[in-house]
Amino acid sequence: MRNIDPVEDLIALLARLPGYGRRSARRAVLRMLMDPQRQMLPLADALRNAAEAVLPCDVCGNLDTRSPCHICDDPQRMQGLICVVEGVADLWALERAQAHRGSYHVLGGTLSALAGIGPEDLRIQPLLARIEAGGVEEIIIALPVTVDGATTAHVLMDRLGDTGVPVTRLAQGVPIGGALDVLDDGTLAAALRARRPA
Amino acid sequence: MRNIDPVEDLIALLARLPGYGRRSARRAVLRMLMDPQRQMLPLADALRNAAEAVLPCDVCGNLDTRSPCHICDDPQRMQGLICVVEGVADLWALERAQAHRGSYHVLGGTLSALAGIGPEDLRIQPLLARIEAGGVEEIIIALPVTVDGATTAHVLMDRLGDTGVPVTRLAQGVPIGGALDVLDDGTLAAALRARRPA
Ligand SMILES: [Zn+2]
Ligand SMILES: [Zn+2]
Numbered sequence: 542m543r544n545i546d547p548v549e550d551l552i553a554l555l556a557r558l559p560g561y562g563r564r565s566a567r568r569a570v571l572r573m574l575m576d577p578q579r580q581m582l583p584l585a586d587a588l589r590n591a592a593e594a595v596l597p598c599d600v601c602g603n604l605d606t607r608s609p610c611h612i613c614d615d616p617q618r619m620q621g622l623i624c625v626v627e628g629v630a631d632l633w634a635l636e637r638a639q640a641h642r643g644s645y646h647v648l649g650g651t652l653s654a655l656a657g658i659g660p661e662d663l664r665i666q667p668l669l670a671r672i673e674a675g676g677v678e679e680i681i682i683a684l685p686v687t688v689d690g691a692t693t694a695h696v697l698m699d700r701l702g703d704t705g706v707p708v709t710r711l712a713q714g715v716p717i718g719g720a721l722d723v724l725d726d727g728t729l730a731a732a733l734r735a736r737r738p739a
Numbered sequence: 740m741r742n743i744d745p746v747e748d749l750i751a752l753l754a755r756l757p758g759y760g761r762r763s764a765r766r767a768v769l770r771m772l773m774d775p776q777r778q779m780l781p782l783a784d785a786l787r788n789a790a791e792a793v794l795p796c797d798v799c800g801n802l803d804t805r806s807p808c809h810i811c812d813d814p815q816r817m818q819g820l821i822c823v824v825e826g827v828a829d830l831w832a833l834e835r836a837q838a839h840r841g842s843y844h845v846l847g848g849t850l851s852a853l854a855g856i857g858p859e860d861l862r863i864q865p866l867l868a869r870i871e872a873g874g875v876e877e878i879i880i881a882l883p884v885t886v887d888g889a890t891t892a893h894v895l896m897d898r899l900g901d902t903g904v905p906v907t908r909l910a911q912g913v914p915i916g917g918a919l920d921v922l923d924d925g926t927l928a929a930a931l932r933a934r935r936p937a
Contacts, residue, residue, distance in 0.1 A: 545793065545802070545803055545804055545809075546804070547785070547788040547789040547792040547793060547804060548789055548793060548802070550785045550788070550789075551782075551785040551786060551788070551789045554781060554782045554785050555756075555782070558753075558759075558763075558767045559763065559766050559767050559770060560759070560763045560766070560767075561756075561758070561759065561763075561767075564921075565756075565758045565759075567831070568757050568828070569757050569758075569759075571802075571826070571827055571828050571831075572757060573786075573789075573790075574789070574790075574793055574802055574827075577789070577790035577791075577793070578790070581789060581790035582786070582787065582790055583752060584749075584752045584753070584783075584786055585782075585783040585784075585786035585787045586783070587745070587748045587749040587752050588749060588771075588779045588780070588782055588783035588786070589779070589780065589783045590745040590748070590749070591745040591746055591748075591749045591768070591771075591772070591775070591779060592771075592772075592775035592776070592779035592780055592783070594745040595743065595745060595746060595772055595775070604743070604746070604769075604772050605743055606743055606744070606745065611743075628769070629769055629772075630765070630766065630769050633765070633769075723762075
């Protein structure tokens with residue numbers, strides 16, 4: 542079959558979306574082509590808008606349309622209560638659960654010997670800088686309960702030990718091996734409330 | 740949580756893709772935001788390109804970057820051998836299988852009392868016009884083996900009866916209830932080879 546290039550290009554790109562594949566992508570493209578004005582151009586615009594408008598927060602690493610992000614910039618939130626998460630997905634999960642009234646710090650990953658991710662690849666130094674700047678009252682470690690997450694928490698507590706800032710972590714309640722962003726809101730909120738000294 | 744509008748807009752649109760949902764869409768957006776220049780803008784461009792470049796073929800109803808499409812316009816293909824399919828997905832499936840050396844006619848659906856789709860909603864009249872124009876040697880009905888597909892085939896054969904053009908349909912081999920575009924290429928090719936008089 543001679544390929545219809547613009548369609549094949551689109552299918553190839555859509556098929557790369559997580560949890561998608563060529564068959565789903567083909568089905569999506571055919572459906573969108575029934576009404577391209579209403580089904581394709583708005584998605585194209587939304588992608589462009591998001592790509593142009595969204596940037597990482599210089600303070601916490603969250604993604605927002607401004608930096609500092611709306612969480613770091615919110616005087617109603619306890620800016621001295623910093624919840625450390627692996628990635629933005631987990632930050633968003635905690636926000637959806639309305640589980641945390643403080644601010645965040647996105648590490649940008651967890652340590653992994655296998656993937657060659659060392660402490661210098663994570664945003665640990667910026668977290669220490671935030672503490673040095675003053676006003677930090679508590680660090681809540683909300684990393685996944687996996688081998689890599691536990692290793693990362695251990696290294697993090699080690700680095701934080703010298704600062705004198707109390708460090709807590711999420712209560713057990715986060716299932717072993719579980720990623721934060723697939724938990725239901727209630728479990729997340731309960732684990733946060735029952736947090737204990739690290 | 741205060742929504743980040745460009746991100747929420749994008750998640751909402753992606754979540755509408757067939758077989759996708761909010762969770763998958765959120766995951767996709769977060770991953771794309773890691774590298775928007777390479778992961779979002781190309782997809783935005785591909786959507787726009789496809790929306791602008793692709794149009795239905797005036798002859799057969801296929802989607803292509805030109806009309807007549809590259810199949811209707813191919814002198815190597817037996818233009819007098821027309822395979823009638825429900826939709827473009829089925830046409831593409833037959834092309835992927837390299838199962839058919841003739842041309843196509845996309846009906847644009849099947850009759851459905853439930854969905855209120857009558858014969859006038861399908862591209863039956865344009866098919867009769869193609870036959871009237873001359874040169875058509877055989878019509879192969881390749882509709883899904885469902886109640887609606889069988890009803891449609893019946894009505895179609897009725898209309899085609901007066902034309903004197905031989906009408907065949909795909910051999911059994913297409914599983915009952917099966918959509919054409921999920922069949923493997925071999926099954927499709929075998930069913931086409933073993934086609935019999937309707
Ligand atoms: Zn921030
Ligand atoms: Zn055509």
